[in-house]
Amino acid sequence: MILPILHKEFISTLRDGRLLLLGIALLLVFSGFFLASAYELQQLRQEKQVVGKTAKEQWNTQSVKNPHQAAHYGIYVFKPDSPVAAIDPGLRPFTGQALWLEPHKRNLTRFSPATDQVLANRFGQTSASFVLYALLPLLILALTFNSVSKEREQGTLRMLHSLGIPAKELVFGKFLGLLTAFTLVLTPVIALAGVFLMQQFSFTLDDSLRLATLVLVFLVYYSIFTALAIAASTFFNSSRITLFCLLGFWLGCMFIAPRLGAFTAAVLSPNPSANEFWNAIKQDIAQGINNDGNHEQRAQAFEQSILSQYGVSRKEDLPVGFVSLNRQFNDAYSSKVHELHFDRLRDNFKTQQWLSHVASWMGPSLSIRAVSMSLAGMDLAHQRHFEDAAEQYRHYFINLTEDWDRERSHGTERSAKGAETDWRSVQDFEYQVPTLKFALYSARWELLILSAWLLIALNLLTLSARRLNP
Numbered sequence: 001m002i003l004p005i006l007h008k009e010f011i012s013t014l015r016d017g018r019l020l021l022l023g024i025a026l027l028l029v030f031s032g033f034f035l036a037s038a039y040e041l042q043q044l045r046q047e048k049q050v051v052g053k054t055a056k057e058q059w060n061t062q063s064v065k066n067p068h069q070a071a072h073y074g075i076y077v078f079k080p081d082s083p084v085a086a087i088d089p090g091l092r093p094f095t096g097q098a099l100w101l102e103p104h105k106r107n108l109t110r111f112s113p114a115t116d117q118v119l120a121n122r123f124g125q126t127s128a129s130f131v132l133y134a135l136l137p138l139l140i141l142a143l144t145f146n147s148v149s150k151e152r153e154q155g156t157l158r159m160l161h162s163l164g165i166p167a168k169e170l171v172f173g174k175f176l177g178l179l180t181a182f183t184l185v186l187t188p189v190i191a192l193a194g195v196f197l198m199q200q201f202s203f204t205l206d207d208s209l210r211l212a213t214l215v216l217v218f219l220v221y222y223s224i225f226t227a228l229a230i231a232a233s234t235f236f237n238s239s240r241i242t243l244f245c246l247l248g249f250w251l252g253c254m255f256i257a258p259r260l261g262a263f264t265a266a267v268l269s270p271n272p273s274a275n276e277f278w279n280a281i282k283q284d285i286a287q288g289i290n291n292d293g294n295h296e297q298r299a300q301a302f303e304q305s306i307l308s309q310y311g312v313s314r315k316e317d318l319p320v321g322f323v324s325l326n327r328q329f330n331d332a333y334s335s336k337v338h339e340l341h342f343d344r345l346r347d348n349f350k351t352q353q354w355l356s357h358v359a360s361w362m363g364p365s366l367s368i369r370a371v372s373m374s375l376a377g378m379d380l381a382h383q384r385h386f387e388d389a390a391e392q393y394r395h396y397f398i399n400l401t402e403d404w405d406r407e408r409s410h411g412t413e414r415s416a417k418g419a420e421t422d423w424r425s426v427q428d429f430e431y432q433v434p435t436l437k438f439a440l441y442s443a444r445w446e447l448l449i450l451s452a453w454l455l456i457a458l459n460l461l462t463l464s465a466r467r468l469n470p
Contacts, residue, residue, distance in 0.1 A: 002173045013143065013181035022139050023185045026131060034128040034193055038086040042200060048078040048097070060424045067401040067408075067418040068327065074102040075397065077429045079109075079386040082377040083201035084210050087193065088129035090378025099387065101394040104331055106338040109387070128193075132218055133368050134254045137225040140182060141246045144229035146239040147174050148468075167468040171234055171461055179226045183219065190215055209436045214375045217447075220454055221368045227457035234464035253363025261356030261366060269351045277345065284337045292333075302329045314411075321409025321416060328402045335395065342387075349380050357449065364453040367446040374443035377433065381442035385434055393429045400426060 013019055055076040062070050076098050085092065096109025148171065194211055197203065229246055236242040272280070287294050293301070306325060307313060315322045353370070360366050373379040401418070408416035440447070 002169045002176070004173075013178055016143065018143055019181065019185065022142065026135055026139060027189055029135065030128055030131040030189055031192075033131060034086065034196075037089060037127055038196065038200060041081055041083070041086045041089070044097070045081060045201075048080070051098075052076065052078050056428060059426070061420060062423050064417055064419050066414065066416055067404040067422070068103065068324070070418055070423060071103045071398055071401040074100050075426075075429070076100055077390050077393065077431075079383070080431060080433060082210065082433070083197045083203060083207050084214065084376040085378050086128070086197060086201075087132070087211075087214070088372045088376040088378060089127055090373035090376050091380065091383065092378050095383055099390050101390060101397070103327075103398050104334055106335065106342060106391060106394070109383075129369070129372050133221065133365055133372065136182075136186070136222065137253075138250055140178075140222060140225045141229050141243075141250055143182075144178055144226060145233055145243045145246050147178065147230055148233040149236060149239040149242050150233075168462065168465040171230055171465045171468070175227055175230050175461060178230070179223055182222060182226070186222075206433070206435050210375045210377075210439065213436060213440070214372060217368065217371050217375070217450070220450060221364060224364055224450075224453050224457045227454075227461045231457070231460040231464040234461075234468055249363065253365045257359040257362040257366055258356075258369075260362070261359035264358050265352035265355040268355050269348055271345070271348060271352075277341065281337055281341050284341070285334055289337060289340065295330075298333065299326070299330075302326065316411040318411050321406045321414070322412055323414055324402050324406035324409060324416075328399065328406075331398065331402075335391075339391075346380070346384050353380060354445075357446070360449050364450055367449040367453070370446040371443045371450065374439045374446075375436075377439065379442065381438070382434060385438070386431060389431050390429070397426050 059070075059073060059075055062073060078098055081092065094112055097111045099109050100107050197207075197211070201207075228249070232242050232246055233239070236245065285295065288298065292298060303315065303322075303326075306318070306322065307315070310318055310320075312318055318325075357366055357370075370379065374381065404418055404422060405416045
C-alpha cells in the first residue's frame with residue numbers, strides 16, 4: 001500500500017506549481033552564489049600558486065650571506081583549498097591565507113579576507129552552502145506543511161481512512177514521495193555543480209568522495225526536515241498553525257541556535273587576547289616551564305654541557321660554531337613553549353566548538369554546517385593539520401641553516417657564509433592534504449547529532465501516525 005501512496009505524492013508534488021517556481025528560484029540563487037564562490041576560489045588558488053613560487057624564488061636567489069641571516073628572510077607557505085570549498089568556504093574568510101615561517105618564533109596565519117573587507121561588504125555575505133542548509137529546508141517546509149492537514153481540511157483524509165489505509169503507511173508514503181521529488185529537483189543542481197568543479201579544478205579521487213559524501217549528508221538533513229514537517233502536519237489540525245510552528249522551528253534552527261551557541265562558547269570558554277597570548281609565551285620562555293629554570297640558568301647549563309662534550313674549557317676553542325649551537329638550543333626550547341601555548345589556544349577553539357553545539361537541541365543546522373565545513377576541508381581540524389605540517393617544515397629549514405652556520409664556524413666567530421646553491425637545496429613545502437577519513441573523524445560528533453535528529457524526526461513521524469485523527 002505504501003508504494004501507491006509514494007507514487008501519488010511524488011507525481012502530485014512534481015505537478016505542484018510551487019515546487020517548479022521555488023525550485024527555479026533557488027536554482028538561480030544557488031548558481032549565482034556557487035559561480036561567484038568558484039571564481040573566487042579559482043582566483044585565490046592561482047594567487048597562492050604565483051605568490052608561493054615568487055616567494056620561493058626570492059629565497060633561492062638571495063645573495064651570499066650568513067645562513068642565519070638568510071633564515072630570517074623567511075618563507076611563506078599557503079594552505080591548498082579543496083575544490084569542494086567552492087560550495088562551502090567554511091572558515092576561509094576568517095582564517096589567514098598565508099603562514100610566514102621564520103626563526104625563533106611560530107606565527108599565526110595572516111591576511112584574513114574578512115579583515116580586508118569594508119564593513120558594507122559583510123552585509124549579505126553568504127555562500128552556496130547557505131542555500132543548501134538554510135533555503136532548501138525552507139522550500140521543503142513550504143511544500144510539506146499542509147501535506148496531511150490539507151487533506152483533513154478537504155475531507156479526503158476521512159475517505160482514505162474509510163478505505164482501510166493504515167495511518168503509518170500513509171504518512172511514510174507521503175514522506176518518501178515528497179523526499180523523492182525534492183531529491184529529483186536537487187539532483188540536476190548538484191550534478192551541474194560537480195561537473196563544473198571537475199572541469200575547472202584538478203579533481204582527485206578524495207575530492208570526488210568528499211563531494212559525494214557531502215550530497216549524502218545533505219539528503220539526510222533534508223530527510224529530517226521532511227519528516228518533521230509531515231509529523232507537524234499530521235499532529236496539528238490547522239495548516240496555518242502547522243506553518244507557524246514550522247517557520248518558528250526554522251528561524252530558531254537557522255538564526256537563533258548559532259548565536260546562542262556562539263554566546264555560550266564565548267562566555268564559558270573565552271579566548272585570550274593577542275597581547276595576553278604572546279606575553280604568556282615570552283614569560284614562559286624567560287622563566288621556564290616544568291622547573292626547567294630561567295633563561296640564564298638554562299644557558300649556563302647548556303654551555304657547560306657543550307664544553308664538556310668537546311673537551312675544551314673555552315667557547316672560543318670549540319671546533320664548531322657555539323653561537324649556532326646556542327641558538328638551536330634556545331629555539332628548541334622556544335618551539336616547545338610555542339607548541340604548548342598554540343595547542344592550548346587551539347584546544348580552546350575546539351572546546352568552543354563543542355560548547356556551541358549545546359544549542360543543537362534547537363535544530364540540526366549547527367551540525368550540518370560543521371560537517372559541510374569538514375568535508376570541504378575548511379574547518380578547524382584541517383587548519384590545525386596544515387599549521388602543524390608548516391611548523392615541521394619550519395623546523396626543517398631553520399635547522400638546516402643552523403647546521404650550515406655551525407659547521408662553517410669555529411668557537412664564537414660568526415664567519416659562516418651561504419650561497420645560492422645552499423638556498424636552492426632547501427626542499428619546497430609539500431603539504432599532503434588529509435583524506436576523507438580524517439574529515440569524517442573530525443566531524444564524528446556532528447554526524448552523531450545528525451543521526452540523532454534523524455531518529456527523533458522518524459520517531460515523531462511514527463508517533464504522529466498513531467495519533468492521526470481523520
